[in-house]
Amino acid sequence: MGAVIEEVTLDDLLRSVVEFVLDQGERTLPTKGPALDTWAASLRLTNPRARLSRTEGRGRLFSALGELCWYLSGSNDTDHIAHYIRAYRKCDEAGKVHGGYGPRLFDADGSGQVDYVIKALRANPWTRKAVIQLFDRSDVAAPHEDVPCTCTLQFLIREGRLHLITYMRSNDAWLGLPHDIFCFTMLQELVAVSTGYPLGEYQHFVGSLHLYEANFSEAEHFMGEGWQSTFHEMAPMPEQDPWSSIETLLDLERDIREGATLTAADVEQLDDYWADLARILAIHARAAVKDLASIEELRSQLRTRTFDLFVDDRLERL
Missing domain, CATH: 1.25.40 (Serine Threonine Protein Phosphatase 5, Tetratricopeptide repeat)
Structure with a gap:
């Protein structure tokens, strides 16, 4: 079985994840190169506002915020995201990134799945249908340069707070995980403010949580940075409609x-x-x-x- 890790801050979560994968990961040979892989991982961030790494190796504020804006704009335009993350150029298909989350979250008129989730939670706080689907069967019906790694986002109001449960089929513990947690917890807080509920916990399930061999040395350096656990967090999002x-x-x-x-x-x-x-x-x-x-x-x-x-x-x- 994979990791079961609970931490208060992103830095502590990342440290535990990288340590686990380096120590217990199984050697695999996926399309993108040799990797250490752990399956069925369960990660919990109890304070989603502690979503920014304050380490030298993983402090990714600018690119993570840029990616969030890309999502929120409803865009999958390659030039847009490449302004922040040049690696997306490798995923370009006629000026678009096929797996981009923006059009899957928001329709052209600004509504879409996020709008549905907010309305569903306002109508029935106990609903179990406040689910966003990102991976679709059509994504594998034909070859694409980029296919969504995230399958679903489920928003639940329990114990008077708005929680988010994410399920990912695949997650790069080094490159992808910090961005994913930043973007999804920001989306979680947007839904919480929109529905009037306090922010709850963030749960992140992953089918294949892995670390590519190409990033081993960086990951080992990250583990040796020697930072101290900190409860530093982003400020709460303003309570008015965002x-x-x-x-x-x-x-x-x-x-x-x-x-x-x-x-x-x-x-x-x-x-x-x-x-x-x-x-x-x-x-x-x-x-x-x-x-x-x-x-x-x-x-x-x-x-x-x-x-x-x-x-x-x-x-x-x-």
Whole structure:
């Protein structure tokens, strides 16, 4: 059987996962190369807001936030996600990533499966039908460069809190897991705020949880970083309906990605929570052109110190 791991923070969860796979994983030879694999893994994050790794090796704020915006926009456009994660270029099919989650979560009019889940939970808090399906049988009916690794997301209100249960057919413990947990727990909090329930726990089940041989040395270095357990977490999402703020954030993300400069006027109508996420996206864009002065200015405007570590790391690399 696979790992059964429960931790409070993402860093502690990642450390336990990598340690387990390196120690007990079975050697396999999948399509992408030799790997250590453990099956039927059960991972629980008891504080989903502790969704950001604060380590040198796994601190992936910018790319994870970019991927979340890609999902929320309903897009599977390759150029969009490649702005944050160039590896998606390998999955391109005529300008699209077939397995992109955006169109599977949201229809063109902004409704779709997420909208269904929110309405279902509002209508009946005890429902067991608040399920989003991402992997579909049509995904394997013909060859594709990218097929969804996530099968389902089930939202449950139990003990007065909104919990999320994710099932994945396959999960890369090194590259994919930090992004998946960030994006899915953010989606969990969006649904929690939209339904008026406190945030519950996050449960992550994986059929094949693996670590590729190509990442062994990085994983071993990560294990040797020697960080201390921390309860550092993102601030709670504002309690008011989040979707107008999401719409504004996505508009700003598009403009920033296309080369616009973020100004104070652009975010003055946003709560500090959402304004800071826009600033993080802008910092990523300015880092691409090595504009250190703009990054320093944007850093000074951040209303929470949660992101300082990531911005300072980006400045040091530049």
